[in-house]
Amino acid sequence: HIGEKQFGGGRAGESAATGITEDLVKAGFESGRMKTGTPPRVDGRSLDYSKMNEEKGDAKPDKFSYSDLTVPLTNQRSCYMTYTSLNVHDILREGFDRSPMFNGRIKSLGPxxxxxxxxxxxxxxxxxxxxxxxxxxxWNTCEVYVNGFSTSLPEDIQFKALRSVVGFENVKFFRPGYAIEYDYFPPTQLKHTLETKLVEGLYFAGQINGTTGYEEAASQGLMAGINAHLKVHEKAPLILKRDEAYIGVLIDDLITKGTEEPYRMFTSRAEYRTLLRQDNADFRLTPMSHEIGLASEARLRRMEKKLNESEKMVAFFRETSVSVAETNPILEAKETALITQGDKMFKVFSRPQIDLEDMLKFEKVKEYIESNDVDQEILEQAEIQVKYSGYIEKERNNADKLTRLEEVKIPENFDYNKIKSMSIEAKQKLSKIRPVTISQASRISGVSPSDISVLLIYMGR
Ligand SMILES: Cc1cc2nc3c(=O)[nH]c(=O)nc-3n(C[C@H](O)[C@H](O)[C@H](O)COP(=O)(O)OP(=O)(O)OC[C@H]3O[C@@H](n4cnc5c(N)ncnc54)[C@H](O)[C@@H]3O)c2cc1C
Known part of the structure; x- marks a missing residue:
């Protein structure tokens, strides 16, 4: 959709894939429709950056991979910030009567x-x-993405409005913004492996499941691929739990709750955020990945080395004492209470005011780092273990309590209608979604704690 213009298509420049939805619906699947959009792409050479605020990248950029073959970025291009104005909004409103969003042509929900x-x-x-x-x-293009200006208004309005934005007075367009609508299949029709409940051996992953973005699609593709492979080889499936990975939260949310609007993975959707940290993604997942033949032996060894050395360092903090004379000047500089007698490093370092830089001021820490050849990654891991150990332990206990419910399986063809003391809504939802465990049942919206108690009695607990 671009204003009043509408045409069918696949990905940009490709033709539409037709017939698949109809075939799947014929096979008994339920389908729905969603919407998404994109901003105009413009010629960077036509912009006046001197009128905008420069937004530099991170001074110390992190990287996604723990592999030492991936080196952090050293050089980055800046982004720039500018703003719309009341005048820009007035121009945009001129196109509202021709907007597919407001004249009813687009009916589906967007992100x-x-x-x-x-x-x-x-x-x-x-x-x-x-x-x-x-x-x-x-790096090798002058094309610019106007993030925040996603639109399906008519092209002439997009152009006129953008030309009124500071820095965009002479803007040249490469492509206007547009919206698209697409078919999806409510993901409650899937198992945790992403295999469909209806057709054995058929897996759904990505936008077809109603998710919004690249990362959601990529992670589901990986999991569906892994599980299809395991199934063909008659091996046990790989299902990541909610306390093991964000992928576990994503898939469990999708198949248990479904989604009526494009689903975005947010950290806030996970109940165990303290366990699901980016610094321990390798501890959580590399052993599993190695087990199924994905991660190499070298990768597993590297992760084990990091784990062992960070644990060794934390043990050193627990066992080693620091003196009043060496500690108090550091505490004083941070305006935190002084110590009156020597104390264990662990206790001093777990104070929120004390950071890694402070820790490195202690002679014994310096000596330890030198004689054990400790690198930055291990240092940071040890710091996290010291600072958050209390919280991490508490969350681990909570997660373990729920894991016990995860072990209570519900028989595949369990007849919920035979339970008298359960709400009708719960019976309907449970019969439709067919949760595999009590824990999964408890996460379905409309299933109350009292419904769960009744179910537990039926399962003999
Ligand atoms: C305009 C627009 C802007 C977006 N902007 C963002 C963004 O800024 N950030 C973000 O995170 N996400 C964005 N997204 C969403 C993101 O692009 C999708 O969520 C993601 O690409 C979905 O990946 P996928 O693999 O599920 O599907 P697709 O990338 O659509 O891949 C499906 C593939 O299957 C092929 N195919 C279809 N039928 C057949 C067939 N019969 N046989 C063989 N192949 C077939 C198609 O050609 C296609 O290559 C945007 C999407 C759109 C449409």
Whole structure:
């Protein structure tokens, strides 16, 4: 959809894949429709960056991979920030009567967290401006992505409005923004392995399951691929639990709760955020990945080395004492209470005011690092273990309590209708979703704690 223009298609420049939805519906699947959009792409050479705020990348960029073959970025291009204005909003409103969003042509729901600019000025009418991140698309292109200006308004309106944004007075378009609608299949029709309940050996992953973005699609593709492979080889499936990985939260949410609007994976959707840290992703997942033949032996060894050495360092902090004379000047500088007698490093270091830099001021720590050849990754891991050990332990206990419910399996063809003391809503939802465990049943919206107690009695608990 671009204003009043509408045409069918697949990914940009490709033709549509037709017939698949019809075939799947014929096979008994339920399907629905969702919407998403994108901003215009513009020529960076036509912009006046001197009128915008420069937004530099992280001074110390992190990386996704723990492999030492992946080196952190040393050089980055900046983004720039500019803003819409009341004038820009007025121009955009001129196109509302030709907007497929407002004239009823687009009926499906779009991603709540990436609203189009027309949605923003409509829903947040009291805001005088919205920020726009002006992002370079790559090293070898002058194409620029106007983040925050996703729109399906007519092209002439997009152009006129953008030309009124500071820094965009002479903007040239490569492509206008547009919205698309696509079919999805409510993911409650899937098992935890992403195999469909209806057709054995058929797996769904990605946008077809109603998720919003690249990472959600990639992680589901990986899991569906792993599980299809394991099934063909008659091996046990790989199901990541909610306390083991965000992928576990994503898939469990999708298949248990379903989604009526494009699903975005947020850290806030996970109940065990303290366990699911990026610093321990390798501890959580590399052993599993190695077990099924994905991660190499070398990768597993590297992870084990990091784990052993960080644990050794934490043990050193627990066993080693520091003197009043060496500690108090450091505490004083941080305006935190002084110690009156020597104490264990662990206790001093677990104070929130004390950071890694402070720890490195202690002679014994310096000596330890030198004689054990400790690198930055191990140091940071040891620091996290000291600082958060109390919280991590508490969350681990909570997760373990729920894991016990995870072990109470519900028979595959269990007849919920025979339970008298259960709400009708719970019976309907449970019969439809057919949870595998009591724990999964407890996460279904509409299933109350008292329904769970009744179920537990039926399962002999
Ligand atoms: C306009 C737009 C902007 C977006 N912007 C963002 C963004 O900024 N950030 C973000 O995270 N996500 C964004 N997304 C979402 C993201 O692109 C998708 O969620 C993701 O690409 C879905 O991946 P997928 O593998 O599930 O599906 P797709 O990437 O659609 O892959 C499906 C593939 O299957 C092929 N195919 C279809 N039928 C057949 C067949 N019969 N035989 C063989 N092959 C077939 C298709 O050609 C296609 O290559 C955007 C999406 C759109 C449409």
């Amino acid at each position: 709540r967290y990436c609203p189009s600019i027309e949605d923003k000025i409509n829903r947040f009418a009291d805001k005088e401006r919205h920020q726009l991140f002006v992002e370079p698309e790559g």
